[in-house]
Amino acid sequence: MTLQELKSRLDEMSPLKVQFVARVVDALLHPPQTHVRKEGTWLTGSPAWLEYFSLALSVHHGATTVPLGLTEFETVFRNACESIGWRTDPPGSATRRFVDLEVWVDNQPERKLSLKSTAAKRLSESTVHISKLTEAAWIQDTRTPADRRERTLSLFRDYAKAVDSIVMLRAFRTEGVPDRYQLVEIPTSLFASIQDAPLDSFRSDAPVVPCHSGDRVVAHMALDRSDAKVTIRRIELSACTIHAEWVRSGR
Numbered sequence: 001m002t003l004q005e006l007k008s009r010l011d012e013m014s015p016l017k018v019q020f021v022a023r024v025v026d027a028l029l030h031p032p033q034t035h036v037r038k039e040g041t042w043l044t045g046s047p048a049w050l051e052y053f054s055l056a057l058s059v060h061h062g063a064t065t066v067p068l069g070l071t072e073f074e075t076v077f078r079n080a081c082e083s084i085g086w087r088t089d090p091p092g093s094a095t096r097r098f099v100d101l102e103v104w105v106d107n108q109p110e111r112k113l114s115l116k117s118t119a120a121k122r123l124s125e126s127t128v129h130i131s132k133l134t135e136a137a138w139i140q141d142t143r144t145p146a147d148r149r150e151r152t153l154s155l156f157r158d159y160a161k162a163v164d165s166i167v168m169l170r171a172f173r174t175e176g177v178p179d180r181y182q183l184v185e186i187p188t189s190l191f192a193s194i195q196d197a198p199l200d201s202f203r204s205d206a207p208v209v210p211c212h213s214g215d216r217v218v219a220h221m222a223l224d225r226s227d228a229k230v231t232i233r234r235i236e237l238s239a240c241t242i243h244a245e246w247v248r249s250g251r
Contacts, residue, residue: 024062031058032181032246042105043183043243052080054246057181061248067119067171067178074100074115077167098134098162112164119171119178128168128184128240130232134159139228145202152202152209152223155230156194163188179248185241190218191232213239 010018031054036044043049056076060068068076078101081088087104100115116130136155142148166186171178193212201209211219211232218239222231 024059026062028055028058028062030249031055032248035245035247037182037242037244041185041241041243042108042111046084048084049080050244052083053077053183056080057246057248061177065177067173068117068169068181069119070115070117073117073169077101077115078103096162098159112162114163114166116166116168117171118168119173121173123170123172124237126237128170128186128235128237130166130168130186130235131229132227133166133230133232135229136223137228139223139225139230145199148202148207148223149197149199152207152221153195153197156191156221160188160191177248181246183243183245184237185243186235187240190235190239191221194221208233 010021013021034050034054036050038044053076056079057068060072060076075091078088078091081103086106089102098114099112101113102110103113104110118129118131120129134155136151138151139148142151165188168184168186170182170184172180172182190211190213194209197209201207206223206225208220208222210217211221216236219235220233222233224231
């Protein structure tokens with residue numbers, strides 16, 4: 001739509017609609033500042049992708065004080081990719097486990113992504129927490145360490161085959177409205193060492209298994225028996241990619 005066409009459409013709108021559009025325009029004129037944390041990644045290498053995401057945050061907070069949630073994040077992420085010509089799989093068409101979005105960046109192989117978001121209070125500046133990596137109903141039914149180990153290792157083998165990385169949007173807030181968003185990518189390779197976890201690691205009904213990168217512990221995998229889910233705790237941000245941050249103005 002051209003600027004002239006937009007102006008003509010405004011002439012057809014009621015005063016209330018014009019007021020609403022004016023609010024959206026005002027939000028777009030004051031987008032959050034984009035801070036690239038790592039240059040040249042598959043996302044930060046595209047200024048247009050970053051700009052679209054910034055504008056989407058502007059529009060969102062032009063209408064609400066609620067942090068951008070998971071459903072909205074998935075939509076914005078997909079739309080940002082499509083806006084610059086990256087092909088994505090149709091929304092809602094996938095029957096595969098674990099994967100939320102497949103995206104083809106230019107001529108590269110597809111990236112199979114799991115998308116997460118969090119707006120928890122007092123987010124850490126050094127670690128990331130995934131409250132639910134995936135559901136696992138079998139957790140409540142397993143009774144022996146050998147069974148727990150076998151089911152866990154099988155789950156993570158399947159997960160590694162299906163998902164390349166986890167992309168998480170973190171909303172930092174001092175009060176109600178987020179003042180900073182951070183986009184983090186967590187490689188599923190961080191979970192590879194779980195395959196080497198000894199049987200003793202699964203003696204507990206709710207085991208916590210460290211994930212190693214060399215001699216360094218970079219995360220902890222926990223089986224949550226009460227909610228039948230897999231949780232990943234204390235993921236070291238230094239082992240992940242922080243693509244960018246968006247800081248809202250003081251308006």
